[in-house]
Amino acid sequence: xxxxxxxxxxxxxxxxxxxxxxxxxxxxxxxxxxxxxxxxxxxxxxxxxxxxxxxxxxxxxxxxxxxxxxxxxxxxxxxxxxxxxxxxxxxxxxxxxxxxxxxxxxxxxxxxxxxxxxxxxxxxxxxxxxxxxxxxxxxxxxxxxxxxxxxxxxxxxxxxxxxxxxxxxxxxxxxxxxxxxxxxxxxxxxxxxxxxxxxxxxxxxxxxxxxxxxxxxxxxxxxxxxxxxxxxxxxxxxxxxxxxxxxxxxxxxxxxxxxxxxxxxxxxxxxxxxxxxxxxxxxxxxxxxxxxxxxxxxxxxxxxxxxxxxxxxxxxxxxxxxxxxxxxxxxxxxxxxxxxxxxxxxxxxxxxxxxxxxxxxxxxxxxxxxxxxxxxxxxxxxxxxxxxxxxxxx
Amino acid sequence: xxxxxxxxxxxxxxxxxxxxxxxxxxxxxxxxxxxxxxxxxxxxxxxxxxxxxxxxxxxxxxxxxxxxxxxxxxxxxxxxxxxxxxxxxxxxxxxxxxxxxxxxxxxxxxxxxxxxxxxxxxxxxxxxxxxxxxxxxxxxxxxxxxxxxxxxxxxxxxxxxxxxxxxxxxxxxxxxxxxxxxxxxxxxxxxxxxxxxxxxxxxxxxxxxxxxxxxxxxxxxxxxxxxxxxxxxxxxxxxxxxxxxxxxxxxxxxxxxxxxxxxxxxxxxxxxxxxxxxxxxxxxxxxxxxxxxxxxxxxxxxxxxxxxxxxxxxxxxxxxxxxxxxxxxxxxxxxxxxxxxxxxxxxxxxxxxxxxxxxxxxxxxxxxxxxxxxxxxxxxxxxxxxxxxxxxxxxxxxxxxxxxxxxxxxxxxxxxxxxxxxxxxxxxxxxxxxxxxxxxxxxxxxxxxxxxxxxxxxxxxxxxxxxxxxxxxxxxxxxxxxxxxxxxxxxxxxxxxxxxxxxxxxxxxxxxxxxxxxxxxxxxxxxxxxxxxxxxxxxxxxxxxxxxxxxxxxxxxxxxxxxxxxxxxxxx
Numbered sequence: 001x002x003x004x005x006x007x008x009x010x011x012x013x014x015x016x017x018x019x020x021x022x023x024x025x026x027x028x029x030x031x032x033x034x035x036x037x038x039x040x041x042x043x044x045x046x047x048x049x050x051x052x053x054x055x056x057x058x059x060x061x062x063x064x065x066x067x068x069x070x071x072x073x074x075x076x077x078x079x080x081x082x083x084x085x086x087x088x089x090x091x092x093x094x095x096x097x098x099x100x101x102x103x104x105x106x107x108x109x110x111x112x113x114x115x116x117x118x119x120x121x122x123x124x125x126x127x128x129x130x131x132x133x134x135x136x137x138x139x140x141x142x143x144x145x146x147x148x149x150x151x152x153x154x155x156x157x158x159x160x161x162x163x164x165x166x167x168x169x170x171x172x173x174x175x176x177x178x179x180x181x182x183x184x185x186x187x188x189x190x191x192x193x194x195x196x197x198x199x200x201x202x203x204x205x206x207x208x209x210x211x212x213x214x215x216x217x218x219x220x221x222x223x224x225x226x227x228x229x230x231x232x233x234x235x236x237x238x239x240x241x242x243x244x245x246x247x248x249x250x251x252x253x254x255x256x257x258x259x260x261x262x263x264x265x266x267x268x269x270x271x272x273x274x275x276x277x278x279x280x281x282x283x284x285x286x287x288x289x290x291x292x293x294x295x296x297x298x299x300x301x302x303x304x305x306x307x308x309x310x311x312x313x314x315x316x317x318x319x320x321x322x323x324x325x326x327x328x329x330x331x332x333x334x335x336x337x338x339x340x341x342x343x344x345x346x347x348x349x350x351x352x353x354x355x356x357x358x359x360x361x362x363x364x365x366x367x368x369x370x371x372x373x374x375x376x377x378x379x380x381x382x383x384x385x386x387x388x389x390x391x392x393x394x
Numbered sequence: 395x396x397x398x399x400x401x402x403x404x405x406x407x408x409x410x411x412x413x414x415x416x417x418x419x420x421x422x423x424x425x426x427x428x429x430x431x432x433x434x435x436x437x438x439x440x441x442x443x444x445x446x447x448x449x450x451x452x453x454x455x456x457x458x459x460x461x462x463x464x465x466x467x468x469x470x471x472x473x474x475x476x477x478x479x480x481x482x483x484x485x486x487x488x489x490x491x492x493x494x495x496x497x498x499x500x501x502x503x504x505x506x507x508x509x510x511x512x513x514x515x516x517x518x519x520x521x522x523x524x525x526x527x528x529x530x531x532x533x534x535x536x537x538x539x540x541x542x543x544x545x546x547x548x549x550x551x552x553x554x555x556x557x558x559x560x561x562x563x564x565x566x567x568x569x570x571x572x573x574x575x576x577x578x579x580x581x582x583x584x585x586x587x588x589x590x591x592x593x594x595x596x597x598x599x600x601x602x603x604x605x606x607x608x609x610x611x612x613x614x615x616x617x618x619x620x621x622x623x624x625x626x627x628x629x630x631x632x633x634x635x636x637x638x639x640x641x642x643x644x645x646x647x648x649x650x651x652x653x654x655x656x657x658x659x660x661x662x663x664x665x666x667x668x669x670x671x672x673x674x675x676x677x678x679x680x681x682x683x684x685x686x687x688x689x690x691x692x693x694x695x696x697x698x699x700x701x702x703x704x705x706x707x708x709x710x711x712x713x714x715x716x717x718x719x720x721x722x723x724x725x726x727x728x729x730x731x732x733x734x735x736x737x738x739x740x741x742x743x744x745x746x747x748x749x750x751x752x753x754x755x756x757x758x759x760x761x762x763x764x765x766x767x768x769x770x771x772x773x774x775x776x777x778x779x780x781x782x783x784x785x786x787x788x789x790x791x792x793x794x795x796x797x798x799x800x801x802x803x804x805x806x807x808x809x810x811x812x813x814x815x816x817x818x819x820x821x822x823x824x825x826x827x828x829x830x831x832x833x834x835x836x837x838x839x840x841x842x843x844x845x846x847x848x849x850x851x852x853x854x855x856x857x858x859x860x861x862x863x864x865x866x867x868x869x870x871x872x873x874x875x876x877x878x879x880x881x882x883x884x885x886x887x888x889x890x891x892x893x894x895x896x897x898x899x900x901x902x903x904x905x906x907x908x909x910x911x912x913x914x915x916x917x918x919x920x921x922x923x924x925x926x927x928x929x930x931x932x933x934x935x936x937x938x939x940x941x942x943x944x945x946x947x948x949x950x951x952x953x954x955x956x957x958x959x960x961x962x963x964x965x966x
Contacts, residue, residue: 052586197404260441262426263434276442280587300427304420311416318409322402330397334405341412348419352426 026323026389031316034309035079035364035379039072039372041306042290042365048273049293050286050367064286064367071369075376082380083387090141090381091328094149097142098166101135105173112178120178129370132174132183137374139170139187140194140335147198148328155200163198167191182358186342193338194331241356251357257282258292258351262303269299286367288359291351306365310344320386329385336378339363443582443598444509444591450576451539452560453605453847455553455567457614458647458965464553464567464659467542470522470535471515476507477590479532489513489533492525509590515558516540541567543659547666549617550656551688552788552841563662564686566610566841569789573845573852576605606847611647611840613963616640616956623930623948624654631935631944637690637820638948640956642965643828643918643927646837646856648786649956649965657685692790694817695931698901699754699941700916701813701823705762706751706874707830708774711867714765717874719747727757729808734760737900751874752882754898756812763811764804771807772799778862779836780818784825785856786839794818813899824929827916831872831895831924834863876921886946887917889953895921896949898941903934910934915945919953926960928952 043065050064057063090097104122108131112119122131143163150159171191175184196205223235224242240247244256261277264270275296278285285293295303314337321333340363347362349355361368363375397405426434455464472493479485482504489500493514503511515538517525526535541556554565561575562568579602583591624636640650655668665673665685673681687693709715725741726733736742736756742749750758763771775781775796783791796816797806809815821839829836838856845852863871875895878884884896896917903910913935918927930948938944 193408197401197408200400259426260434260438262423263431264438265427266431266435267427276584276586276592277438279592281441295423295427300424303423303427307416307420307423311413314409314412314416318405321405322397324397327397327401330401330405334408337405337408337412341408341415345412345415345419348416348423352419352422354419354422 024390026386028316028320028383028386030312031320031383031386034313034316038306038309038313038364039075039376041309042372043068043072044272045290045294045297045365046286046367048275048297049278049290052279053285056280067369068367068372071372072376074369075372078373078377079380079383082377083383085381085384087329087332087381087384087388090332091145091148093141094145095142097138097145098170101138101142101170102173104131104134104138105170105177107131108178120180129373130368131178132180132187133370133374135170135174136183136187136190136339137378139167139190140332140339140378143167143191143194143198144328144331144335147194147331148326151327154198160195160199163195167195182346182360185346185358186339186360189342190335190338193342194335197334198331237356237358241353244353254283254289255350255353255357258289259353261289261292261296262352265296265299265303267300269295269297269302272297284359288347288361288366289351290366291348291362294365307344307348310340310363314341317382320382320389323389324385325388325390329388333382333385336382339378340375442584444585446510446581446583448579448581448599448602449538449560450578450602451604452541452556452576453574453845454607455574456607456609457612457617458609458649458843459613460609461614463543463545463548463610463612463614465542465544466539468519469515469538469540470517470519470525471538472513472517472522472525473534473536474504474511474513475509475532475534475591476504476511477509477532479504479530481530485530485533488525488528488530492521493517509585509588510534545614545618546658546660547656548614548621549612549651550659550662551653551686552612552651553659555659555662565688565788566608569787570608570842570845573608573847574605576847577603579603603848606845606849606852608845609843611642611649611843612651613649613965615959616952617650617652619955620650620652620928620952621654621656623951624652627930627932627935627944627948628654631932631937633932633936634934635689636933636948637929637931638952639690639820639824639929640952641824641828641839641927643832643924644835644837646825646828646839646858647843647965648839648841649926651688651690651841653687653689662686688788688790689933690820690931691786691788692792692819694792694795694819695912695933696814696817696901696903697823698813698899698912698914700827700897700899700914700929701818702751702754702759702811703827703830703871703875703897703916704774704778704780705759705771705811706747707778707863707867707871708766708771709762710870711774711863712766712770715747715762717746717748717870721745721747721750721755721758721761723750723753723755723757727760727808729760729764729804732805732808734805734808748874748877749882751897752878754878754883759811760808763807768799768802768804768807771810772802778826778829779859780822780826784819784821784839786821787842787854791821792819794822813901820929820931823916824927827918828924828927829859829862831868831875831918831927833865833868835860836862872921872924875918879917879921883942884915884917884946886942887915887950887953889919889950889957892919892953892957893921894919894950894953895924896946898946900939900941911939913939913941913943913945915941915949917946917949917953919957925965926953926956 046068047065051061054063055061107122111122113121113123115121120130121128153159171184171187174180174187223238227239236251240252244252248256275293277296278293282289317333317337321330324330343360343363346360350357361371451466454462457463486500486504490497503513522535552565554567555563556567557563562571580600582598585591620638624638628636636654638652641648657666669685722744723736723742725739726735742753742755780794806815825839836859840856842854872895876893879887879894879896883898887894887896894917899914901912912933914931916929918924928949930945932945
């Protein structure tokens with residue numbers, strides 16, 4: 001902010017023996033390195049998982065790879081710009097991001113088109129994107145702005161109620177209008193995480209959380225019970241989750257194929273590019289199911305390495321959020337943490353059949369242009385927040 | 395403005411919470427990839443691998459001297475792989491030309507989108523080699539085995555044949571399927587979800603284990619000669635069929651089993667000339683079943699006078715008659731209010747039991763049967779093993795059809811005594827007579843001797859029931875039956891230089907009075923120590939129909955040829 005000093009040094013170089021009062025601007029190299037590793041790894045895995053299908057469908061083994069590389073390039077430009085733009089500018093937008101979110105969702109109605117059986121995409125001239133992705137970013141910015149503006153009254157019931165009242169319609173709209181349960185869940189989780197961090201109360205949250213978990217358990221129990229009586233047409237997705245092999249040819253197919261991939265990887269994996277499940281067996285191999293291909297090819301170690309990278313990334317963001325110079329920056333980073341963490345956890349949970357199947361991509365690794373561009377932009381914003389941190393030598 | 399302390403705590407809470415959830419997934423992953431790895435890997439492999447069977451060479455069937463009766467010849471299976479073919483039209487042209495198939499048939503298969511499509515199997519190796527020489531991509535020539543019977547008709551109903559998958563259909567081929575079939579091998583190839591083979595994964599082979607060779611008791615020469623005799627009798631007597639069974643009475647090994655007309659084992663689904671004139675009309679499968687039927691085992695008949703051997707043995711064993719006992723035959727006998735005639739209506743007059751047997755005199759045997767009574771007669775019937783199947787190692791043996799004891803009155807007893815009013819199989823008669831003349835040991839007639847394969851040799855053993863008649867009765871029976879041939883009705887069975895025992899039979903088939911007969915003769919030699927027993931049955935002969943006239947000469951001719959041969963071979 002002040003002086004625009006362009007002197008960055010890694011944290012490690014700040015020695016405590018230096019008694020000077022000189023301020024050094026923080027730049028998180030670990031964070032950037034992990035990000036580059038994830039994106040680079042993603043490129044390799046997208047190619048490995050997609051070349052066979054690309055060859056069959058388009059006669060070009062690198063069809064998906066090229067599109068993915070282009071998205072990554074755009075993404076890195078996004079990182080650079082977001083890093084350069086002082087995040088304080090976003091707070092001037094006020095409630096505008098909320099309106100923008102509503103506008104994007106409503107654009108589905110005139111401009112939307114269908115892909116893979118769901119109307120989730122918007123086409124504007126040469127550009128097409130998935131409607132839910134900008135909404136995630138928009139909601140993060142909006143909530144951060146809101147919390148920052150009402151920071152003094154943030155624990156008042158009225159303010160909390162307004163916050164909930166303004167965010168609730170968004171994920172309902174995402175769910176209903178774009179017919180995208182997965183994105184609605186992610187947006188919901190981002191909002192919950194941000195409001196949770198902003199407000200002081202624990203008791204209410206713990207109560208809500210308990211009620212939520214009990215509610216979900218109740219629903220599952222109800223579905224299983226009613227399946228026993230009416231033959232199980234109601235929610236096959238849940239039933240398939242509980243007994244994959246019984247629903248192997250229906251709702252359980254994709255997850256079961258993912259389990260085959262993961263299981264057959266074993267500890268060491270089959271080797272890069274050696275997956276067989278990607279040969280038309282596993283649908284969406286380069287997309288939502290890419291983690292299972294990683295496990296099949298690179299084994300338990302590959303899978304663990306990916307999870308570890310995400311853990312480091314999340315932890316670095318926790319450090320940045322807790323050290324952010326103001327509440328606005330911290331809230332933005334909290335939103336991004338929630339976004340990344342929820343997507344990673346849900347994606348791996350789906351692939352390992354820990355939860356029922358729902359289409360969620362693995363951040364930075366899965367094929368998908370919109371997702372990667374917005375995620376990278378968010379990373380840039382986080383780096384900009386980090387840039388504000390002043391490391392003072394004591 | 396600044397981040398509040400509680401907010402920092404909550405951020406940490408959030409971060410730590412996420413890490414804990416990720417660690418949970420970590421654990422889940424370890425569970426799936428270590429504990430459940432084998433389970434899912436196995437299922438995945440089953441999903442990925444397509445298997446092609448490699449047929450195992452079926453075990454051969456050898457006669458007792460090691461001559462191959464059922465063999466394998468190499469044939470080819472022609473198939474196409476859709477994704478590998480380059481010029482489909484050329485493939486269609488070539489296959490039509492070489493395999494002599496219609497274009498429509500070939501086109502349908504060549505243009506079908508499948509991983510592998512079979513065009514034709516059982517193609518001669520020569521044609522297969524020619525197709526291979528075209529070297530067209532996507533056309534596969536797989537070598538395969540097909541059953542081949544070098545003697546085509548020889549013992550067709552005994553050996554049986556195999557189906558398109560080389561599985562036994564009838565006869566020994568089905569009876570010894572487990573020994574003969576072997577274990578097929580496998581070629582396992584990894585494919586993608588559409589079934590396209592992946593070159594990089596290579597293929598895994600499980601080698602087939604060849605079936606075991608089965609050595610059977612048939613003697614090619616005896617079978618062949620018996621077949622010639624049967625076909626001659628069939629032609630000259632215009633009979634419905636002619637059966638000849640030749641067995642070793644001491645152990646039950648069958649030397650020959652002829653059921654003329656036989657059929658061509660190499661074309662079992664085509665009616666042979668003899669059969670196609672016989673079987674006109676009717677449905678094809680029924681006709682084939684008739685053609686394949688082994689009458690000497692699958693069908694029963696009224697044995698007639700040959701069965702007097704059994705009545706005589708029972709009477710002697712029980713002591714109700716001795717060879718010297720005298721009888722008087724007026725040409726009939728009254729049983730209750732029924733008058734049962736002797737075949738010699740003028741009567742045989744006074745005769746001893748031995749003479750009665752030589753004359754095949756019905757009243758004599760009815761008298762012996764009456765002396766025994768229903769219960770005794772029935773218990774001997776059971777003791778001789780006539781109620782049970784012989785246990786021969788061929789499929790579909792028929793049961794004896796006989797009155798229940800409580801339904802047997804004097805008339806039924808009388809008719810049974812000379813071999814009527816019940817039915818047994820030819821093999822049953824042969825086995826029972828063997829047991830009576832061999833010293834009283836009920837043997838199990840059989841064909842398979844041993845099975846020999848890579849895993850070793852299995853020698854088959856068959857049960858023997860000893861003492862169904864005493865040695866003494868057995869010796870007496872041999873003497874009496876020898877006299878039947880040397881002095882009585884069986885004189886056409888005499889063979890110069892050998893003592894032959896035997897008994898003729900001429901029985902009218904049901905309904906009585908239709909003029910149809912079954913002529914038969916059962917003979918054994920040497921009469922004092924039998925080494926071979928033979929039964930010849932001519933069903934529905936035209937012209938002369940007496941067993942002693944037409945069946946006995948068959949056995950004589952057979953014995954004339956095989957007795958010196960058997961002496962030389964020493965099969966015992």
